[in-house]
Amino acid sequence: MSDPGIEAEPRGRPAAAGADAAALPAGHTVFEYRIEKMLGGGGFGITYLARDFNLELPVAIKEYFPGDLTARAADLSVQVRTPEAEQQFHWGLERFLDEARALASFRHPNIARVLRYFRENGTAYIVMEYESGDPLKRWLAREPALDQAGLLKVVYPLLDGLEAVHKLDFLHRDIKPDNIYIRADGSPVLLDFGAARRYTGGRDLTNIVSPGFAPFEQYHSKGHQGPWTDIYALGAVMYWMCTGQKPAESASRVQEDSMPRAIDLADTDLFSADLLRAIDWALRPGETRRPQDIAAFRLALENAALPPGRDAPTRTTPLARQQTDQNLAQPAGGADGLRKNVLCTVMSLHLVGYSKHSTAHQATVKEHFNELLTKAIKGVDPALRLVIATGDGAATCFLGDPEEALQSALLLRGLLLQKYGQMLSLRIGMHLGPVRKVVDINRQVNVIGDGINVAQRIADFAQPNQIVVSRAFHDVITSISDNAVGLFSAMGPHLDKHLRSHDIHAVLDPQSRPAPVVPTRSTEFDNTASFAALATLTPERVAEVEAELTKSIGPLAKVLIKKALTRSVSAQGLRELLAVSIPDPTARELFIRPKNHKTQPLGNSGLLADVSQAFQSFTRPHSNVSQPVSSRTGPSSLVTSPYFSAEQLTQLERALSQCIGPLARMILKKEVLRHSALPTLLLALAAEIDRPADREKFLTATRKL
Template sequence: MSVAGQPPDAKPPAAGVDAAALPAGHKVFEYRIEKMLGGGGFGITYLARDINLELPVAIKEYFPGELTTRAADLSVQVRVPESEQQFLWGLERFLDEARALASFRHPNIARVLRYFRENGTAYIVMEYESGDPLKRWLAKQPALDQAGLLKVIYPLMDGLEAVHKLDFLHRDIKPDNIYIRADGSPVLLDFGAARRYTGGRDLTNIVSPGFAPFEQYHSKGNQGPWTDIYSLGAVMYWMTTGQKPLESAARVQDDSMPRAIDIGDTAVFGEALLRAIDWALSSNEARRPQNVAEFRAALVEAPTVQAAPAAASRMPTEPGAGPDSDVLAFAASARSFPGNSAQNIRKNVLGTVMFLDLVAYSKHSIDQQVVLKERFNELIIKALKGVPEASRIVIDTGDGAATCFLGDPEEALQSALLLRGLLLQKYGQMLSVRIGLHLGPIRMVFDVNQRVNVVGDGINVAQRIMDFAQPNQIVVSRAYYDVVSCLTDNAAGMFSAMGPHLDKHLRSHEIYAVLDPKSRPAAPIPARNSEFENTASFATLATLTPETTAEIEAELARSIGPLAKVLVQKALPRSVSVQGLRQLLAVSIPDPIARELFVKPKSNKTQPMPNSGVRSDWGALNPFSRPRSDHSQPVNSRSGPSSTISSPHFDHEQLVRLEKALSQFIGPLARMIVKREVARHTSMEALIKALAAEVDRPDDRSKFLAAAHKP
C-alpha cells in the first residue's frame, strides 16, 4: 500500500522537518492529518483523510525549511523579512505547477484532486494509490517475458505522452515511482520533481543515480521529452537484465555499461526490443528517441517473441554459463539438495554475509559519489579476487555492497581484512567503510531475468551488525564468532567482545570487533605435558569413518545447506569421535530444535533432520509438536500440521495464524522466527509485539498487528 506522490521506500525525513510537521489529528481545510510520510527541502507530505468523503488522500504542503518555521498556531511563517519575496516566488511556482498537474487526466498517472491556500502556505491534494511497488510486484512474478514487460511499459508511455503534451517532464521515473495496482495496471507516481521544459528557464538538477540522464545533473542541461525516455529506458534495462544501469555521469567519457542487447535474454525479449532500450539509453540526448511516439514505434515494430514456457524459469546449465549457474551447481553439490536448479534456488541455506557501507556517502555531491563508488568497486573486486565466483554473490546496495559467501566462512573475514587494508593503504581516512559479518539463513531467489539474488534474515541481520561498526572497523555477530572460533585455533586473539547491542527494532545482538592483525598479541607456545607423552595415537582413538562422516554431512546439509560440506571438512582435523564432530558442528545450526536433535540423534544411525527452510507445514518444525515416526512420508500442507501442539502457553491454532500472518511480510523465515520467540515469551501480547518488531515497514507492521489480533 502506498500513497500517490510518495515513493514506497522513501527515507525518513530529517529531524528538523519531522519536528515542523503538522501533528496527527490536525485539520487543514477539509482534511484531517493522519501521519507524516516524508519531507524534503521544499515541502512535507502527509497521509490525510477527506472529512466529507471519508477517503484517504495524500497532501503536499509547501514548506521550504530554510526560509520558514512553524508558528504556535501551526501556520507557516517566514523566518526573516528578507526571505519574504523568495518565499512568495516559490509559493506561486508551487501553485502554478499544481494547476498544471491537476489538468492531467490519464488512468496511468497519479491524479491531483485539488490545491488551496491555508495556514500561510499552499497545499496539493493527490489521489491515494494502493498496490505493489514495481520491485515487489516483479518479485512475485514467476517469470517476465516480452509480453509481460510491454503490458507494464505501454500504459506508462501513454501516460507520459499526456504529460509531455502539457509541456511538463516527470524527471524522476524509476522503479520506486511505478506501482502496479491490484488489477495489474501500472501507475506513475511522485511528480514532485516535475517541471515545465518550455520558457527558457533553468531546471533544477534533481537526479536518481542510474535512472537519470546526464543532462539532469546540471541546471543548464538540455532537458526535454528525451530526458524522461532515458529514465523509462533505464527502468526497462533493469527489468530485462536484472542490473541497475550505471550512473550516466560515469558514462559520458568512458561508457563501460554493458548493452542490453549483450546481456539481456534475446530468446525471451527479442533483439529489436533490447536494441530499442539501448537507443533510449544513449548518453547523447540528440541520439535518443526525441519523443514517446518514436520510442513506441520502435517497440511496436519489434517482432513478437513467443518464449518457451520454461525458458524464463530456467538457469543456464552449460559449462561456463556464468557465475549464477556455478552458484547453483555449488548448492546442488551438497548432500540432500535436489538436483533441480529451480528447487535449489528456493531453499533456505546458511551463508556468511559481509555487509559494507561507505561512510558519509550521501553527504557528497553526485559527481563525488560517482567517483567514490568507482574506487570502492575497484577495491571490492581486488578483495574478492581470491574467492571463487561459484561460491559468492555480490549485491550493490547503493551506498555500499553486500556479499554472500556460500563456501568457507573464513573467506568472508579474510576478504573484509583485505578490503580494509587496501582502503587504509590507498586512501587513508579519505575513504572509510563500515563492515559487518553475520552467519545466518538466506534464500537465493531469481530476479526477473533469472539471475541469482539473496534475501532473508541473514542479510538483514548483517546490515544491523554493520550499523554498530565505526569507520574502518569490522564487527561480527555472535553466530559468526561461534562458528569461526570452532574452526580456528587462534580465534580468541582475533576478536574483542563488545557485548550486547540493541538495533532500531530493539532486537539484541551480541557482537565482536575484529582486532587489527598488527595489534594482536603473539599466541603463547603451549608447554609440553609429559603426562600424555605415552598415550595412544590419534588414529587409534578415532572412531570416525568415511561412512559416518558422510551421514553427518548429509544430516547437517538438511539444516544449513551447502555450507555443511565446508564445515565438516574444516572440523574433521579437530575431532576424533562421532559425538565430538556433532558437538563441534552443532553451533552452526540456527534452529535450536534442529540443533538438539543433531547433537543427540534418536538412534546411532544418522536420522533425517527437519529442514528449517523448506517445509511448508508448521507441525513438522514446531518445538511443541511430536516427532513424526516416518520421515519419508510427505505432509500435505493443505491439511495442516501433522500433530497437535502441547504448548503450555499458546494454542496451536494461534501459532499457525501468527506464522501465516508474519510470512506475508518477511516470507518463509517467519516459521523460524515464530519458533524462536515462542521459546522466549509466555504471553500472547508479548509474543505478538516481538514478532511485529521483525517487520521493517511501519505500514506492514500495522497490518501484521491487525491480522495477529483478529479473533
C-alpha cells in the first residue's frame, strides 16, 4: 500500500509510536471521507487509507501533524502544544499547503495526483489517489537480477514525469528510493513533493538534504538549483539500483571525488558501459558538468549500447506501458510492414468514463479490458492485426477480412455484456481506410493516417456498448457479406469536432434484430435460369482485376476478390462491386474504367459484351435501354435513373422485394447509381440475394424487361 506524499514506511516496520497513538481512529469522518486505517507516519504528517463515501472510492489522505509541535485533543482536532510553537506550526502548515498546490498543478500518470486539499480540525489535509503496490526498495528486493532493460522500465517513466514537473518551473528536490513507488501494474510513481519549489524568479531555495541522493547545491540556500539538481538525485537512485551501494554524500566529493564510479562497481554483463557512464555523468559534483535537462539525460540513456546477449529495453510512454497487454501488441508484418500505406479495418475502442476513475481503478478496468480484447481477437492471425494502446482504450487494425474485424467487434461486445453488464462500457467505432505503420519516438510500432483518425471520431458518436461504423466500412461489408441483410441501421450524417461530416450506421445486436423476411413461394414463374451459366470470368481476368486493386488498397484486395467472385459473372461486374473499397475517387474511377481497355458507355458492348451475350438466352433486351428517362412512359417510382424507365425500376423493385423484403428499395437505389446497362444492373441485384433458388427466381421474373 502506498503513502503518496510522505517517506514510505517499508512493510513490516512499525510506524512511529507517537504517530500511531495520535492517529485518527478508524470510522472517523473528515468532510466526506471515512478513515479506514493509518498507512504511515513521519515527523510532519500522518497518512491514512480512507474512503470517499460519495463516490465509493479509496483515497489516501495526508494530515499535517508535526508530532513535536502538536497533540490530538479530545474532539480529535489538532492543537499546538505551546504558544511558542504557534509560529513554527503555521509556517509548516503553509509549506504543507504549498506541496498540495504544487502537486495539484501536475497531471502525469507517473506523478502522485492530488484530488483536493482543505483545512479542517485545526490543521490541513491533502487528498490523493490511492496507489497499490510496493516501495522501490521492497520491489527491488524481489527482482532476482535487475538488468538494463528492467532498470530503464522504471527510469523512463520517471524521466517523463520529471520533465512535466520541470516544464512548470518546479523542482522535486527530494528524489530517493523512499519516494519512488512501483504500482501493481509495474509502473512507477514519484511521491512526496513536500520539498518541491519553483526554481525561477531568482529566489533562494531552502536547503533540503537526503544524504547520498542530494547534490551539493542543495546543502545551502544560495546553491544554483535547476533541472540538473533532480537529475543528480535520479542518477543516485540508478547508481544504488545498479551497484547495490548508496552514493557518498555530495558534500564530501566537492574537493576530492573518491566515490567509486558506477562503471567500476556494476556488473557489465547486466548493464552496458555506455549506460553506466551516463549514470556517472549525472552524478558529477559540479552542476554545470551534468546533463542540464531531462532531454539530454534521456538521449544518453537511449543511445547506450546493450550488454552482449541482452534484449533491447522497451521504450514506451508511461501511459502506453500501463495500457498495452503483451499478448495484444503484435507488430503486423514485422519490420517489412513498416512505412507502408495499406487499407485496413480499424476498430477504435473507448472506455466510457475511464478518466474519471482513480489510478488504481483504471488499472483494474484496463486489466479487464485487455482480457476481453485478447479473447475477442484470439482467432485473428497475429500477422494480420496490430493493437495500439490509446489514452482510454485501444485501436485494433485488421489487415485481413473486414468480416473478421466485424465478428471480433460483435464478440467483444457480447463478452462485455455477458461478463460485466453495465459495470464496464465501451464505445466502438469501425472504419475502413488507409493507414501507415511507423516507428514512433518511443521506438514502438504505431499507426497514423486517416483510417485510424476517422475510426476514433466514429467511436465518439457511439452510445455505451454500441458499435458504429462508417459508410466506407458499411458499403464494403454489405457488398461482400452473406449475412449483412438487416445488420445495420442508418444513423445519417454526423459532424465531428473538426466539422467533418461522417455518414454512419449502427450495428444491430444479432440477438435482437428482426429476422429477414422469408418470401412466400410464387408459382407465377416456371422457368429458371442458372446464375453460374452467365459467368464469363476467366482466371486471367480475375488476376488482372486483383493486381489493379492491390495497387490501390494493398493485401486486402485478395480477400475482397475472393468474397466478390461469388456475386460476379463478368470482369466489369467484379470491378464495380469492388470499387467501393477504394477510398480515393480518382483511383476508384480509373479502376472501374481502366485506360488500357477500350470502353464505351456501359451498354451491350465493350467489356460487357460477354455478359450481354450470355444473358440473351434469358432476357429480352429493351429497345430503349440507352434512351434518357424523359423519353419513356410508365408509372412513377421513388427510385430514379437517367438510364432506366420508371416502369422498369418499379418492376425491379417488386421482383427484388419478393426475394429479400423491404431492403429492396434501398439496394436498388444504390445500384442504379452504379450501372447504366440493364444486364449488369440485374446481375448486381441478383448478387444481393443469398439463396440460389431465390436468385434464379429473380432473374426469371425480370426476363420480360
